[in-house]
Structure formats: C-alpha cells, structure tokens
Amino acid sequence: MIRDCEPxxxxxxxxxxxxxxxxxxxxxxxxxxxxxxxxxxxxxWSQSAAAPPPTLNLVAGSGLRLNDVFSCxxxxxxxxxxxxxFRHAWHYFDAILLPxxxxxxxxxxxxxxxxDELRGEILGIAENALYIKxxxxxxxxxxxxxTHGAYGHAAGSRLGQPTCWNAAWEAVENSILKEANxxxxxxxxxxxxxxxxxxxxxxxxxxxxxxxxxxxxxxxxLRSLAAHQVASDCMAVLEEDLKLADVLRGPLAxxxxxxxRAISAMGEAPDPANVAFNVSFPTLESVPIxxxxxxxxxxxxxxxxxxxxxxxxxREMSVLSRGxxxxxxxxxxxxxxxxxxxxxxxxxxxxxxxSFAKKVVGTIxxxxxxxxxxxxxxxxxxxxxxxxxxxxxxxxxxxxxxxFIEEKDGIKLSDMYFIxxxxxxxx
Numbered sequence: 001m002i003r004d005c006e007p008x009x010x011x012x013x014x015x016x017x018x019x020x021x022x023x024x025x026x027x028x029x030x031x032x033x034x035x036x037x038x039x040x041x042x043x044x045w046s047q048s049a050a051a052p053p054p055t056l057n058l059v060a061g062s063g064l065r066l067n068d069v070f071s072c073x074x075x076x077x078x079x080x081x082x083x084x085x086f087r088h089a090w091h092y093f094d095a096i097l098l099p100x101x102x103x104x105x106x107x108x109x110x111x112x113x114x115x116d117e118l119r120g121e122i123l124g125i126a127e128n129a130l131y132i133k134x135x136x137x138x139x140x141x142x143x144x145x146x147t148h149g150a151y152g153h154a155a156g157s158r159l160g161q162p163t164c165w166n167a168a169w170e171a172v173e174n175s176i177l178k179e180a181n182x183x184x185x186x187x188x189x190x191x192x193x194x195x196x197x198x199x200x201x202x203x204x205x206x207x208x209x210x211x212x213x214x215x216x217x218x219x220x221x222l223r224s225l226a227a228h229q230v231a232s233d234c235m236a237v238l239e240e241d242l243k244l245a246d247v248l249r250g251p252l253a254x255x256x257x258x259x260x261r262a263i264s265a266m267g268e269a270p271d272p273a274n275v276a277f278n279v280s281f282p283t284l285e286s287v288p289i290x291x292x293x294x295x296x297x298x299x300x301x302x303x304x305x306x307x308x309x310x311x312x313x314x315r316e317m318s319v320l321s322r323g324x325x326x327x328x329x330x331x332x333x334x335x336x337x338x339x340x341x342x343x344x345x346x347x348x349x350x351x352x353x354x355s356f357a358k359k360v361v362g363t364i365x366x367x368x369x370x371x372x373x374x375x376x377x378x379x380x381x382x383x384x385x386x387x388x389x390x391x392x393x394x395x396x397x398x399x400x401x402x403x404f405i406e407e408k409d410g411i412k413l414s415d416m417y418f419i420x421x422x423x424x425x426x427x
C-alpha cells in the first residue's frame with residue numbers, strides 16, 4: 001500500500017502563503033522577502049530531515065531526477081519525465097526518492113545565478129512538485145537533502161572492483177563506436193569537434209579534441225578518442241548514481257542507455273526491482289496517473305501480492321536466462337507470466353458471466369409473478385430491462401448468482417489481480 005511520505009517543505013511553505021498553482025507560486029516567489037524566508041525554512045528542514053525508511057524505495061537516477069544535464073529543463077519535458085517515472089514505479093515501489101534541488105540551490109547557491117535566475121529555478125522546482133501533487137502522487141515521493149552528504153552509509157563494494165568496472169567501461173565505449181553516429185568537423189589547427197549521437201532518441205553530445213604533435217588525425221583515431229571521452233563522462237555519471245543508490249539504500253532507475261550497457265557488462269544478476277521498473281503496460285498509457293494510484297490505494301493487499309509475485313518471477317527468470325538484460329527479463333515476465341494469467345482471469349470471468357446470462361434468459365417467462373432485482377441482472381448481456389421471471393425460478397437464479405459472485409471473488413485470489421484490476425479500468 002502507499003505510505004504517506006513527509007510533505008515537501010517547499011509546497012508547505014507555498015501553501016502557507018496561499019499559493020497552490022504555478023501562477024500563484026510565481027507571485028509569492030516574486031516578493032522581496034521570499035528567498036530569505038525560503039533559505040531559513042530550507043536550512044531547518046535540511047538539518048532535521050530523516051533518512052528515507054528502509055522500505056522498497058526507488059532512487060531516481062540520471063535522466064529522471066529532474067536536476068541533471070540529462071533532464072530537459074523545458075516544463076513539458078519535465079512533465080514527460082515525471083510521467084515516465086511514475087508509470088514505471090506505481091505498480092511496485094513504496095516511494096520514489098528525489099533530490100531536493102530547491103534546498104541545494106538555496107543553501108549552496110551557484111555564483112552563476114543572479115537573484116532573478118534563482119527565483120526562476122525555484123519556481124521551476126515548485127511547478128514540478130505541484131504537477132506531481134496534481135497527479136495525486138505526492139504521497140509516493142520523498143525528497144532528500146543534498147547539502148549535508150550521505151546518511152552515514154558507505155558506498156557499495158561493486159565500485160571497488162577494477163575488472164568489473166573496466167569491462168563496463170569497455171562495453172559503453174564499444175557501443176559508441178559500433179552504434180553511435182559520429183560527425184567530425186575540423187575547427188582549428190589540430191582541433192576537431194565531434195558530435196556524438198549515442199543512441200536513437202538520446203541527446204547528442206559534442207566533444208572537442210585537441211591533438212598533440214605527432215598524433216594521427218585520421219577518422220578512426222578521432223572516433224576512438226571521441227568514444228573514449230564520452231564513455232568516460234558516462235561512467236563518471238554512473239559512478240555517482242551508484243554511490244547515491246548505495247547511500248539511499250534503494251535500486252537505481254535511470255533512462256540513460258549507457259547505464260544499462262555498463263551494468264549488464266558487470267555480470268551481476270539484475271536486481272528484481274530494476275527488472276520490475278522496466279515492466280511496462282502499454283494498455284495503461286492512456287489511464288491518468290492519479291487513477292492508477294487510486295487503484296493502488298484501494299487494493300493495498302492485492303498490490304503487495306502482485307509485487308511479491310513480480311519479485312519472485314524476476315529472480316527465477318534471472319537464473320533461467322543468465323546474461324539477459326533488465327529490459328529482456330522484463331519483457332519475458334510480461335509475455336510469459338503476466339499476460340497469460342491476465343488472459344486466464346478474463347476467460348474465467350467471461351465464462352462465468354455468459355453461463356449465468358444463459359440461465360437467466362432460459363428462465364424468463366411471459367407471465368410475471370415477480371421480477372429479479374435489476375441490480376443483479378443489469379450487467380448480464382442478453383437480458384432485457386424489465387424482464388420478468390417466475391417466482392419459482394428466482395430461488396434457483398439466486399443460487400446461480402451466488403456462484404457467479406463467488407467466481408468473480410475468486411479472481412481476487414490471483415497474484416495478478418491488482419494489475420488485472422488496473423487493466424480492466426483501462427477498458
């Protein structure tokens with residue numbers, strides 16, 4: 001079930017000023033005293049903020065935590081990133097952990113930002129938080145402070161395995177050389193600009209290469225230098241993300257292709273939580289996030305049963321399909337476990353409904369003694385409104401109705417009932 005996370009202090013402060021929309025927040029933040037007040041509140045919160053509880057929390061990594069170079073600052077892009085995050089997390093995780101970017105900007109300000117730019121950044125953060133609240137998902141988010149470092153938990157041992165790390169680096173570098181589109185342009189004497197588009201739908205990066213005397217300037221050499229530099233940047237980001245995940249004691253979620261390649265190359269069995277994050281339900285894409293979260297809130301026990309089943313399936317699949325990526329394992333679980341069970345539940349309910357409908361139709365008489373409650377027959381296909389049946393048949397139909405209800409209730413015992421309920425809502 002969803003546990004209530006600590007309310008975000010920024011939204012609490014805005015609420016105390018009567019601001020609950022982006023336009024109202026802009027007015028409040030435009031006041032001369034706003035930044036001074038916010039710094040005071042942010043400092044109090046940062047000093048008293050507790051570490052996230054040791055439950056099954058998702059750590060938003062690069063491309064998803066809304067404050068890095070991989071996150072487009074455009075508000076529409078931010079909303080899409082938020083939607084991606086929640087659509088991959090709502091069915092499995094207790095909470096999503098996000099860095100408190102506002103706290104960082106206020107207590108550790110950059111010299112590059114003037115006062116107006118700082119207000120604009122804070123407003124953007126507030127708009128993200130308001131959007132999440134509008135989704136009905138604020139109870140699923142916990143913000144953590146970034147200015148006072150870790151919570152006393154050491155980084156994991158995988159960062160100290162040179163062979164493993166080197167293999168991951170090599171996998172990323174080779175992927176760039178084999179799959180990326182590299183455009184080389186000479187910009188000066190022994191100076192080249194290389195635009196690298198690492199993967200479809202990924203933002204391109206530009207690398208500047210300055211050759212020393214004696215270094216070759218052929219295309220293959222320039223490509224190798226560019227790939228090495230991009231891989232270096234990718235691995236530095238991954239290292240920080242992994243440290244963060246270890247500190248916060250949760251599985252890491254990231255949209256960066258390089259993270260997926262590197263972690264797969266480390267040879268570690270995929271974590272069930274990472275596999276679960278990659279399980280997607282295209283049919284639910286049109287269902288608003290707040291409705292999905294409402295389904296989760298109303299079906300807490302079924303949610304936990306589904307999560308346990310998904311965890312078990314991910315562990316078993318990772319053993320049977322050694323070396324498979326998280327994406328591949330997620331696809332296998334969806335196609336081999338979830339989809340067949342959903343189809344079985346649909347058949348079971350359809351058969352029970354049709355069987356009951358036939359019995360109802362078969363007992364309808366031309367002369368009426370009593371009518372069956374419309375609430376009992378309204379959902380049964382083939383039964384006309386106002387149909388009458390003999391009194392003697394009512395008892396038998398009540399028994400058949402009880403059997404139909406028992407069959408419907410029996411579906412709730414399936415480990416897949418929670419996701420079946422959500423998919424039913426999409427129809």
